[in-house]
Amino acid sequence: xxxxxxxxxxxxxxxxxxxxxxxxxxxxxxxxxxxxxxxxxxxxxxxxxxxxxxxxxxxxxxxxxxxxxxxxxxxxxxxxxxxxxxxxxxxxxxxxxxxxxxxxxxxxxxxxxxxxxxxxxxxxxxxxxxxxxxxxxxxxxxxxxxxxxxxxxxxxxxxxxxxxxxxxxxxxxxxxxxxxxxxxxxxxxxxxxxxxxxxxxxxxxxxxxxxxxxxxxxxxxxxxxxxxxxxxxxxxxxxxxxxxxxxxxxxxxxxxxxxxxxxxxxxxxxxxxxxxxxxxxxxxxxxxxxxxxxxxxxxxxxxxxxxxxxxxxxxxxxxxxxxxxxxxxxxxxxxxxxxxxxxxxxxxxxxxxxxxxxxxxxxxxxxxxxxxxxxxxxxxxxx
Amino acid sequence: xxxxxxxxxxxxxxxxxxxxxxxxxxxxxxxxxxxxxxxxxxxxxxxxxxxxxxxxxxxxxxxxxxxxxxxxxxxxxxxxxxxxxxxxxxxxxxxxxxxxxxxxxxxxxxxxxxxxxxxxxxxxxxxxxxxxxxxxxxxxxxxxxxxxxxxxxxxxxxxxxxxxxxxxxxxxxxx
Numbered sequence: 001x002x003x004x005x006x007x008x009x010x011x012x013x014x015x016x017x018x019x020x021x022x023x024x025x026x027x028x029x030x031x032x033x034x035x036x037x038x039x040x041x042x043x044x045x046x047x048x049x050x051x052x053x054x055x056x057x058x059x060x061x062x063x064x065x066x067x068x069x070x071x072x073x074x075x076x077x078x079x080x081x082x083x084x085x086x087x088x089x090x091x092x093x094x095x096x097x098x099x100x101x102x103x104x105x106x107x108x109x110x111x112x113x114x115x116x117x118x119x120x121x122x123x124x125x126x127x128x129x130x131x132x133x134x135x136x137x138x139x140x141x142x143x144x145x146x147x148x149x150x151x152x153x154x155x156x157x158x159x160x161x162x163x164x165x166x167x168x169x170x171x172x173x174x175x176x177x178x179x180x181x182x183x184x185x186x187x188x189x190x191x192x193x194x195x196x197x198x199x200x201x202x203x204x205x206x207x208x209x210x211x212x213x214x215x216x217x218x219x220x221x222x223x224x225x226x227x228x229x230x231x232x233x234x235x236x237x238x239x240x241x242x243x244x245x246x247x248x249x250x251x252x253x254x255x256x257x258x259x260x261x262x263x264x265x266x267x268x269x270x271x272x273x274x275x276x277x278x279x280x281x282x283x284x285x286x287x288x289x290x291x292x293x294x295x296x297x298x299x300x301x302x303x304x305x306x307x308x309x310x311x312x313x314x315x316x317x318x319x320x321x322x323x324x325x326x327x328x329x330x331x332x333x334x335x336x337x338x339x340x341x342x343x344x345x346x347x348x349x350x351x352x353x354x355x356x357x358x359x360x361x362x363x364x365x366x367x368x369x370x371x372x373x374x375x376x377x378x379x380x381x382x383x
Numbered sequence: 384x385x386x387x388x389x390x391x392x393x394x395x396x397x398x399x400x401x402x403x404x405x406x407x408x409x410x411x412x413x414x415x416x417x418x419x420x421x422x423x424x425x426x427x428x429x430x431x432x433x434x435x436x437x438x439x440x441x442x443x444x445x446x447x448x449x450x451x452x453x454x455x456x457x458x459x460x461x462x463x464x465x466x467x468x469x470x471x472x473x474x475x476x477x478x479x480x481x482x483x484x485x486x487x488x489x490x491x492x493x494x495x496x497x498x499x500x501x502x503x504x505x506x507x508x509x510x511x512x513x514x515x516x517x518x519x520x521x522x523x524x525x526x527x528x529x530x531x532x533x534x535x536x537x538x539x540x541x542x543x544x545x546x547x548x549x550x551x552x553x554x555x556x557x558x
Contacts, residue, residue, distance in 0.1 A: 233400045233403060260432060273490065276488060280449075288522050312533070
């Protein structure tokens with residue numbers, strides 16, 4: 001007999017579930033754990049020592065006590081389960097015996113026994129004051145009465161586990177899964193009035209899974225892959241959502257830009273007129289204030305020339321009333337040097353720059369860039 | 384969505400994830416390109432708008448300057464494009480000058496006409512005479528730019544190009 005967690009219709013679609021197996025199919029043994037050693041390895045070693053079958057022929061799991069000093073191991077012969085039953089566990093999240101409901105009491109019960117009666121099965125849970133039961137005994141009631149079977153089991157428990165011959169609780173109903181999530185597995189009895197509830201942490205619940213450990217490892221790997229795949233899918237779905245939001249943003253931004261461009265286009269004519277008027281006003285002010293004095297400029301450049309008449313202007317370009325470019329040639333580099341020095345001393349000239357001086361076949365060519373001081377040049381001083 | 388995803392087979396889940404990946408890469412790269420273009424467009428448009436708003440904001444100031452300048456000019460002495468052309472032609476009589484490349488920049492109140500005068504192989508004296516006569520017309524007619532160069536083939540002769548402007552009052556400012 002197996003039972004699964006009660007599920008909502010949405011959750012029922014999921015392949016995950018908790019499978020509770022009948023307790024009477026399991027051999028149970030409590031062992032002391034060596035500190036700081038792998039629990040699973042110690043359990044497997046214990047199974048080899050105490051187990052009724054070879055490890056390959058059994059399904060097993062274990063539950064550690066809260067203080068980590070003890071473990072209750074349980075094992076069942078594989079042939080106790082049909083191949084259909086075993087196949088149905090493939091989609092289960094955890095497969096564990098139904099007596100897991102007794103394995104996580106909040107406070108260790110006092111030494112004695114609990115008697116649990118369910119349909120045709122009687123179980124005795126033997127407590128010796130530890131966090132885990134000292135032992136579990138299950139038996140189907142055949143022709144004898146429930147009380148008779150319970151008395152026999154209790155006597156056996158007293159004898160085998162050395163627990164006092166007192167029964168502190170009588171329990172009934174089916175163990176069912178109340179919740180299964182990040183907080184762990186919550187089991188309870190479905191009989192009204194029963195206060196038995198067990199909360200098993202996730203790690204403990206996983207260790208209680210009785211399925212083949214190699215298959216479990218494969219299943220865990222598959223689940224891990226599925227989890228990563230889901231994370232990838234969710235991340236990409238979020239990316240698509242982000243793209244959609246960005247797309248909307250771009251469309252809105254594009255519309256706003258179009259509107260702004262229309263405004264610019266509407267005002268372009270007026271703005272251009274004002275800009276042109278400003279430019280013309282500047283030019284007019286400049287021309288009214290200082291007209292281009294060609295003769296004055298030429299005179300200002302001519303006066304410092306060497307008296308030997310060995311320096312000649314080839315080309316003069318004037319682009320503003322205060323600036324001119326001159327292309328000239330001299331018969332020697334010394335003339336250029338003297339001329340540049342003379343220009344720098346001129347009271348009318350603010351800046352002189354000689355560019356690209358070259359000597360070819362004894363003739364020095366160069367370019368001059370001259371900037372006049374404010375108020376210069378003055379006309380009427382040409383010679 | 385997670386429960387829906389997990390009900391699918393591994394192959395379906397991988398296919399769904401792959402489709403989603405393609406969608407994100409395709410759409411994302413398209414968005415990236417378009418957003419860059421839009422960003423450049425916005426920057427350019429904002430600059431243009433700022434500049435335009437600046438000009439529109441300064442309209443009163445520019446108008447004031449224009450009115451002030453126009454008020455300083457004698458409308459009777461200003462020359463329109465044809466008058467400037469005729470006047471330059473008169474000043475260059477006998478100098479074999481070429482007059483061309485006329486261009487006019489116009490505002491609400493006045494216009495500035497530009498023309499180019501070119502002299503080839505001319506002596507310095509006639510050029511000086513032209514300059515002096517032109518100077519008498521300032522500021523209604525004047526030199527904007529000029530270039531003078533020695534003619535290497537004809538010693539003592541020069542080539543000169545003058546950019547000349549004339550001011551024209553289109554609508555006299557109100558007194």
